[in-house]
Amino acid sequence: MKVLGYAWLILLLVPLQVVLVDRISLFGIRPDLPLVAVCLIGLYHGEIDALLAGIAIGFAQDLFSGGVHWGNLCLKPMLGLIAGLASRNVLNLTGGFAFGLILSLSVLSGTVMYLLKAFMGPGESFFLAARGIILPQACYDALVSLALLKLLQRWWASPTPQTALSYE
Amino acid sequence: MISLQSIAGGKRAVLLLLLFLVVALLLLPESRQESLMVIGRPMATVIAVPLRGMEAANQTIDSLVNRYLALQHMREDNLALRQHIARLQQENARLRETAQATTRLRDLLELQERLPYPTVAAQVIGLDSTNWYRSIVINKGRKNGLAADMGVVTTAGAVGRIVKAYDRFAIVLLLNDLNNAITGLVQRTRDEGIVEGTEKGLARIKYLPLLSTVKVGDQVVTSGLAGGFPRGLPIGNITKIERREAELFLSAEIALDADFAKIEEVLVITAPREGAQLPANPFTFQPAVPVTPAGETR
Numbered sequence: 211m212k213v214l215g216y217a218w219l220i221l222l223l224v225p226l227q228v229v230l231v232d233r234i235s236l237f238g239i240r241p242d243l244p245l246v247a248v249c250l251i252g253l254y255h256g257e258i259d260a261l262l263a264g265i266a267i268g269f270a271q272d273l274f275s276g277g278v279h280w281g282n283l284c285l286k287p288m289l290g291l292i293a294g295l296a297s298r299n300v301l302n303l304t305g306g307f308a309f310g311l312i313l314s315l316s317v318l319s320g321t322v323m324y325l326l327k328a329f330m331g332p333g334e335s336f337f338l339a340a341r342g343i344i345l346p347q348a349c350y351d352a353l354v355s356l357a358l359l360k361l362l363q364r365w366w367a368s369p370t371p372q373t374a375l376s377y378e
Numbered sequence: 379m380i381s382l383q384s385i386a387g388g389k390r391a392v393l394l395l396l397l398f399l400v401v402a403l404l405l406l407p408e409s410r411q412e413s414l415m416v417i418g419r420p421m422a423t424v425i426a427v428p429l430r431g432m433e434a435a436n437q438t439i440d441s442l443v444n445r446y447l448a449l450q451h452m453r454e455d456n457l458a459l460r461q462h463i464a465r466l467q468q469e470n471a472r473l474r475e476t477a478q479a480t481t482r483l484r485d486l487l488e489l490q491e492r493l494p495y496p497t498v499a500a501q502v503i504g505l506d507s508t509n510w511y512r513s514i515v516i517n518k519g520r521k522n523g524l525a526a527d528m529g530v531v532t533t534a535g536a537v538g539r540i541v542k543a544y545d546r547f548a549i550v551l552l553l554n555d556l557n558n559a560i561t562g563l564v565q566r567t568r569d570e571g572i573v574e575g576t577e578k579g580l581a582r583i584k585y586l587p588l589l590s591t592v593k594v595g596d597q598v599v600t601s602g603l604a605g606g607f608p609r610g611l612p613i614g615n616i617t618k619i620e621r622r623e624a625e626l627f628l629s630a631e632i633a634l635d636a637d638f639a640k641i642e643e644v645l646v647i648t649a650p651r652e653g654a655q656l657p658a659n660p661f662t663f664q665p666a667v668p669v670t671p672a673g674e675t676r
Contacts, residue, residue: 228504228515239509276506276513276541276551323510331557334577342577343509 212255216263223247224270239346241354244271244282245319248290249312250358253303257294264290281326289315308359313352320344485533486643489661495608497531497645498522503547512555512579514538516644519546528606529560529647534636535612535661536560536600537644548646552638553613554579562613563601564592570601573613573632581614586628592619598632608650612661635661 223244231240244267252260268286275282296311297303324339490497500522504515518524520543528540530550538558542549551558554575562573562583569590571583583598596616602609614632621628 224507225504227507232505240505242508244507271507273542273544274504274507274515274549276511276549276555276557277508281510282508323508327510327557332574334556338577347509 212259216251216259216266219247219263220266220270223267224274227271228274236350237346239343239350241350242316242319242347243354244268244286245289245316246312246351246355246358248286249293249315249355250308250362252290252293252295253297253308253311254362255294256297257291260290260294261287264288277327281323285319285322289319292318303359305356305359309352309356312355313348316348316351317344320347482533482643486645489531489533490645493531493645493647495650496648498524498648500524500548500644500646502641502644506549511557512552512575512638513541514550514552514641514644516548516550516646517546518646519544519548521545523648524548524646525648529600529608529611529650530644531607531611531647532636532641532644533661535614535634536607537636537638537641539606540646550644553634553636554581554638560607561601561603562598563609564590564616565597565599567592567596570603571627571629573598576631579638581632581634582629583616583632584627584629586630588626588628590628592616592628592630594619602650606647606650608647 227240227243231243234241248260248264248267251263264287265283268282268284269280271282271286272280292315293311300307320339320343324334324336324344328334328336486499490499498518500516500518502514503517506513506515516530524540524543526540526543528543529536530538530540536553538550538552538555539560540548541551552575553560553573556575556577559572559574561570563570564583564586567590569586569592571586573581573583576582586592594616598613598616600607600609600611600613612635614634616630617633618631619628620630
């Protein structure tokens with residue numbers, strides 16, 4: 211059942227990112243929904259699920275990107291893993307924690323993507339990339355994740371985040 | 379039953395007198411009744427004052443009631459008219475969209491007919507899945523004969539090249555992406571260089587000869603030496619020339635002809651080397667008749 215759910219998520223998430231997310235873009239910056247999804251999976255279902263989902267989602271995302279290397283395939287599972295491990299160390303998953311975590315992970319993801327791009331092709335100024343893509347996208351990702359977290363907490367009957375209490 | 383017995387003697391007499399007078403008045407011949415008007419007229423004049431007031435009040439009430447009733451109808455009419463306007467506006471917007479799409483598609487079809495190369499028309503269905511690349515997703519792929527490195531054009535000129543082709547869709551890396559590089563040619567001076575995107579989403583032509591007489595406003599076209607583009611497709615115009623000391627080559631900024639934010643349909647050149655020479659000005663189109671928001675043509 212869980213596998214089916216993940217399969218649906220992967221099938222819907224990337225087309226959503228490619229086709230519809232542009233409608234909510236702010237100053238040309240779109241939230242990275244696959245990143246948000248992987249991190250939330252990590253927070254709610256633990257690092258293993260997030261790692262596997264990250265591989266699948268990252269791979270699907272790379273298929274629809276103009277980049278010729280597989281940056282998302284490598285990055286997304288790592289982000290899911292970090293989110294999953296981070297959730298082990300909190301007793302209660304709060305909006306503030308999720309916001310901070312996803313903001314940090316998005317900044318990390320953006321920086322790694324920048325380095326990967328700079329390493330593989332013509333480099334652009336890190337300052338421009340940070341100001342134009344990394345930081346705005348991180349803020350947007352964190353806001354979207356916060357909104358999704360609140361929706362999940364409200365709509366889902368007692369969702370149980372994978373926090374430190376789950377491992378006792 | 380009223381009993382006159384209960385009324386006091388004096389009062390009873392007055393009452394009886396009055397009753398008698400009333401009956402007498404009733405029995406009075408019509409000609410004699412005119413004499414009563416002597417009292418009646420002044421009395422009528424006096425009564426007429428409040429009467430007019432009452433009449434005015436009545437008219438006001440009548441007017442208010444009518445206005446209320448009219449407003450009730452007007453509200454319904456207004457609602458119906460608003461719905462009608464909304465329907466017409468929707469229809470108008472749809473028709474304007476159709477008109478614009480028709481113009482775009484007509485231009486694209488004309489371009490397809492003018493280009494002496496086999497092309498495949500495709501629609502843009504999405505953007506890059508990340509914020510890191512400037513690419514678009516088109517709805518045609520390997521099943522339609524597309525492959526990686528094929529050139530993509532619009533009615534404005536070259537816009538990019540295919541970097542990934544799947545069965546039913548393909549990813550086109552746009553010319554303004556930093557990772558894209560195609561060979562270009564300054565049309566007037568015939569100097570060749572490499573056109574690549576910049577960080578700011580513009581383009582630049584690099585490796586122009588140091589002694590080149592290139593100037594601002596020169597048209598840059600595809601050179602056809604490498605990649606999926608034939609020679610002569612417009613790319614853009616030079617806006618700034620960069621001459622740096624101790625560098626062996628010139629570079630220049632290009633304002634791209636195509637509006638990359640508004641690409642909706644494209645042509646993919648599937649075989650750039652086949653076919654005859656590019657005709658003169660295949661990318662010039664008659665300007666479409668603008669449609670005003672009110673739906674009137676100017």
